[in-house]
Amino acid sequence: GESVGLHLPTLSVQEGDNSIINCAYSNSASDYFIWYKQESGKGPQFIIDIRSNMDKRQGQRVTVLLNKTVKHLSLQIAATQPGDSAVYFCAEKETSGSRLTFGEGTQLTVNP
Amino acid sequence: GAGVSQTPSNKVTEKGKYVELRCDPISGHTALYWYRQSLGQGPEFLIYFQGTGAADDSGLPNDRFFAVRPEGSVSTLKIQRTERGDSAVYLCASSILAPWSSTGELFFGEGSRLTVL
Numbered sequence: 495g496e497s498v499g500l501h502l503p504t505l506s507v508q509e510g511d512n513s514i515i516n517c518a519y520s521n522s523a524s525d526y527f528i529w530y531k532q533e534s535g536k537g538p539q540f541i542i543d544i545r546s547n548m549d550k551r552q553g554q555r556v557t558v559l560l561n562k563t564v565k566h567l568s569l570q571i572a573a574t575q576p577g578d579s580a581v582y583f584c585a586e587k588e589t590s591g592s593r594l595t596f597g598e599g600t601q602l603t604v605n606p
Numbered sequence: 607g608a609g610v611s612q613t614p615s616n617k618v619t620e621k622g623k624y625v626e627l628r629c630d631p632i633s634g635h636t637a638l639y640w641y642r643q644s645l646g647q648g649p650e651f652l653i654y655f656q657g658t659g660a661a662d663d664s665g666l667p668n669d670r671f672f673a674v675r676p677e678g679s680v681s682t683l684k685i686q687r688t689e690r691g692d693s694a695v696y697l698c699a700s701s702i703l704a705p706w707s708s709t710g711e712l713f714f715g716e717g718s719r720l721t722v723l
Contacts, residue, residue: 502646528712537610537697537714538649583648592662593639594712596648 502581504601513571515600517584520565524586528594529558529569533580538596541569541582571602579604608632610715612698618721619688627683627718629698638681639712640673641697649697655681688722695719 507513519527525546530538544551544558544567551558557570567584581601585594611630619625631638636657641649651665655675663673670688675681685692695717 535716537699537716539714540711585648592637592654592656593651593665594649595651599646599648 502599502601504603506603506605507574509574509576509604509606511574513569513574513578513602513604515569515571515582515602517567517569517597517600518565519567519584519586519597521586521588521595522565523588523590524595525589526587527558527560527567528585528587529556529567530583530585530596531578531580532583532599538583574602574604576604576606578602610698610700610713612696612715612718614718615716616719616721618723620723621688621690623688623722625685625688625720627685627696627720629681629683629715631679631681631698631700632702632713633679635700635702635713636678637701638675639699639701640681640683641699641714643695643697643717645694652683652696685720688720690722693720693722 528543529541531541532538542553542556542558544560549560555572559568571578581599583599584597587594613628638655640652642652643649653660653666653673654662658675658678670686673683697714697717699712699714701712
């Protein structure tokens, strides 16, 4: 039978290319957003965060863009490397809340 | 160790049995979270501790699930009368302040994979 939940969105890129991973969120009260990277058999690892008073934030090789108008978040990875292959999750949190709510996840595969 | 430690890494049990999953957070982290992750899904919030008390347990799916943190450090997630649908990876995470430090980082352990036969 069909396995529910196994069909993650996937993105396949060549080594050295730039990657863009997208995420839509639904909670208008969310004011803090984080991208996590999860390798097989490991827990999620923090990549970069952004608060709702910003629309862009840059880290090392990564940039997060936030469009509150359409409730859209993206993660850009420059010069993607094989070590970037993983599942990437966006997560959101409300100011008054204590929990992170995770999105569906995107499987990134980097081909050498 | 420097990171969040979870034991056991794998647990196989039979339907109806009781299980305990342990989390040892990063030393000095006051906030501790339990999440559950099913295959191909994002982590799902279960419970959040600030110190010894459960500040938010609204994510626990039913009364078969319970968690404690008696001394404000190690936490145990307890599942009674396990069902096949409880099979998942149970993730623990900690952060230095609650709910969030200025860095916003939540450090996750590698999880305990529970399989209920």
